[in-house]
Amino acid sequence: MFHLEIETRLRAAVSAVAPSADLATVQVRPAAEARFGDFQSNSLMAVAKALRLNPRQLATDVLARLDIADLCEPVEIAGPGFLNFRLLPGALARLLEQALGGSHLFFRPAASPRSVVIDFSSPNVAKPMHVGHIRSTGIGDALQRIWRLLGHRVVSDNHIGDWGTQFGKLLVGWKTLLDRDALGRDPIAEMERLYKEVNARCDADPATLDRARRELVQLQSGDAENLGIWKEMIRLSQVQFDTLYGRLGARFDVTLGESFYNAELPGVVESLVAAGVARESEGAVAVFSDHTLPPKEDPLLVSKDGEWVDIPALIRKSDGGFNYMTTDLATIAYRLRTWSPDEILYVVDDRQSGHFRGLFHVFSRWRPDDFRKAQLRHIGFGKILGEDGKPFKTRSGDTVKLADLLDEAEERAQKVVAEKRPDLTPDEQKEIARIVGFGAV
RNA sequence: GCGCCCGUAGCUCAGUUGGAUAGAGCAUCCGCCUUCUAAGCGGACGGUCGUGUGUUCGACUCACACCGGGCGCGCCA
Numbered sequence: 001m002f003h004l005e006i007e008t009r010l011r012a013a014v015s016a017v018a019p020s021a022d023l024a025t026v027q028v029r030p031a032a033e034a035r036f037g038d039f040q041s042n043s044l045m046a047v048a049k050a051l052r053l054n055p056r057q058l059a060t061d062v063l064a065r066l067d068i069a070d071l072c073e074p075v076e077i078a079g080p081g082f083l084n085f086r087l088l089p090g091a092l093a094r095l096l097e098q099a100l101g102g103s104h105l106f107f108r109p110a111a112s113p114r115s116v117v118i119d120f121s122s123p124n125v126a127k128p129m130h131v132g133h134i135r136s137t138g139i140g141d142a143l144q145r146i147w148r149l150l151g152h153r154v155v156s157d158n159h160i161g162d163w164g165t166q167f168g169k170l171l172v173g174w175k176t177l178l179d180r181d182a183l184g185r186d187p188i189a190e191m192e193r194l195y196k197e198v199n200a201r202c203d204a205d206p207a208t209l210d211r212a213r214r215e216l217v218q219l220q221s222g223d224a225e226n227l228g229i230w231k232e233m234i235r236l237s238q239v240q241f242d243t244l245y246g247r248l249g250a251r252f253d254v255t256l257g258e259s260f261y262n263a264e265l266p267g268v269v270e271s272l273v274a275a276g277v278a279r280e281s282e283g284a285v286a287v288f289s290d291h292t293l294p295p296k297e298d299p300l301l302v303s304k305d306g307e308w309v310d311i312p313a314l315i316r317k318s319d320g321g322f323n324y325m326t327t328d329l330a331t332i333a334y335r336l337r338t339w340s341p342d343e344i345l346y347v348v349d350d351r352q353s354g355h356f357r358g359l360f361h362v363f364s365r366w367r368p369d370d371f372r373k374a375q376l377r378h379i380g381f382g383k384i385l386g387e388d389g390k391p392f393k394t395r396s397g398d399t400v401k402l403a404d405l406l407d408e409a410e411e412r413a414q415k416v417v418a419e420k421r422p423d424l425t426p427d428e429q430k431e432i433a434r435i436v437g438f439g440a441v
Numbered sequence: 442g443c444g445c446c447c448g449u450a451g452c453u454c455a456g457u458u459g460g461a462u463a464g465a466g467c468a469u470c471c472g473c474c475u476u477c478u479a480a481g482c483g484g485a486c487g488g489u490c491g492u493g494u495g496u497u498c499g500a501c502u503c504a505c506a507c508c509g510g511g512c513g514c515g516c517c518a
Contacts, residue, residue: 303443317516324518
């Protein structure tokens with residue numbers, strides 16, 4: 001808190017002495033060493049450099065304008081222009097009294113609250129949540145807590161994967177291979193089995209692949225039976241999601257999955273074509289580079305064999321189906337008109353950075369006015385690697401399920417607690433094991 | 442081939458946007474328990490900041506090149 005207050009006053013003084021200085025570069029931070037005082041600022045040297053002034057003279061002039069006698073002892077100019085601040089005991093006492101009254105010591109609420117949509121977690125229906133989901137979920141939930149604490153308005157949205165080509169195969173599996181008992185015992189495992197089984201058959205048998213395509217078309221055209229199965233798969237999956245989010249303590253304001261935007265997709269494509277942004281290509285509809293950006297920065301170009309070639313964003317496949325680019329465009333439009341956010345954050349792993357660059361670029365060409373109103377930002381992160389530096393997998397090569405990971409963490413912690421604190425009741429041990437285990441994860 | 446991310450102590454990572462002697466946790470070693478959580482406390486040990494050039498009064502930080510790891514590049518998401 002003190003460094004923010006000192007910083008505010010220092011900026012005012014710098015502004016009075018050097019109106020053209022970039023105040024964002026004027027910063028105060030805790031002193032590197034006690035002999036330099038409590039807080040220090042190295043910024044005047046940078047300001048002096050930018051404005052071609054003598055740093056010590058600038059420091060002297062700034063200090064003459066700095067009103068800080070109620071907080072600090074007389075400020076010291078050290079070396080080429082470091083400022084060293086020493087707090088007055090009385091100022092510290094006043095702050096601690098405020099803290100006793102409930103005010104926070106380490107941050108100030110945002111002066112102008114922003115509105116932000118945070119998109120994170122986004123697991124797929126009919127598949128087990130795996131170890132990778134913990135990062136998007138943890139980072140996204142941490143971000144929403146921080147934004148809220150600072151006084152911003154947050155909408156957290158779980159954009160679940162509840163639509164797409166995988167449902168063709170799942171429907172074939174559900175209709176021909178479903179084991180009802182297994183589904184009752186562990187619905188996610190059974191649905192995963194169905195998908196893997198049908199997927200394997202599709203590789204070997206064109207007829208099965210064709211059947212999957214037909215089931216998908218049926219679903220997309222509103223067939224009652226397929227819609228019913230699809231909804232049941234979502235319901236069973238949501239039970240899994242809710243269980244895991246409950247364990248992790250993550251919350252969402254809304255869960256608007258991909259399917260929520262289905263009805264808007266044809267209109268999105270028409271609109272993009274009408275605006276001259278998209279055009280037909282090899283039976284599909286795609287957005288090509290408009291060559292307004294340098295090739296290296298253009299997400300719709302890629303270098304192949306020394307030449308820049310198009311890598312268009314597909315918004316409708318040649319079979320009439322839509323791509324997730326289209327869904328994501330519809331999603332941005334919906335969020336902007338529904339919540340009018342200042343920012344939309346996508347907490348998604350770095351492998352999708354290319355997709356988001358393309359998405360934001362295409363949206364800027366589709367809705368330039370809306371694009372200027374909101375910042376679209378991809379919050380990327382790496383994947384979890386094993387001890388060998390390779391992506392973290394089980395011994396048999398499968399992805400590690402999030403539920404299994406959490407179970408194991410609790411079990412291992414439980415063993416330690418039971419050994420060290422046999423005097424506690426089983427319930428107390430279990431609760432400590434949960435906290436310690438998840439903390440370790 | 443082109444592009445993105447990463448490389449700091451044995452391990453996992455910070456390093457506040459170019460500043461003063463590069464930090465923390467864990468691990469290791471030493472010292473603390475007549476018990477309010479020893480799942481703790483104090484101390485020590487530990488670094489060519491991947492490598493090399495360059496820019497600068499000053500580089501972990503910026504630029505370029507290389508080495509090593511991860512990832513992405515038209516009808517999956």
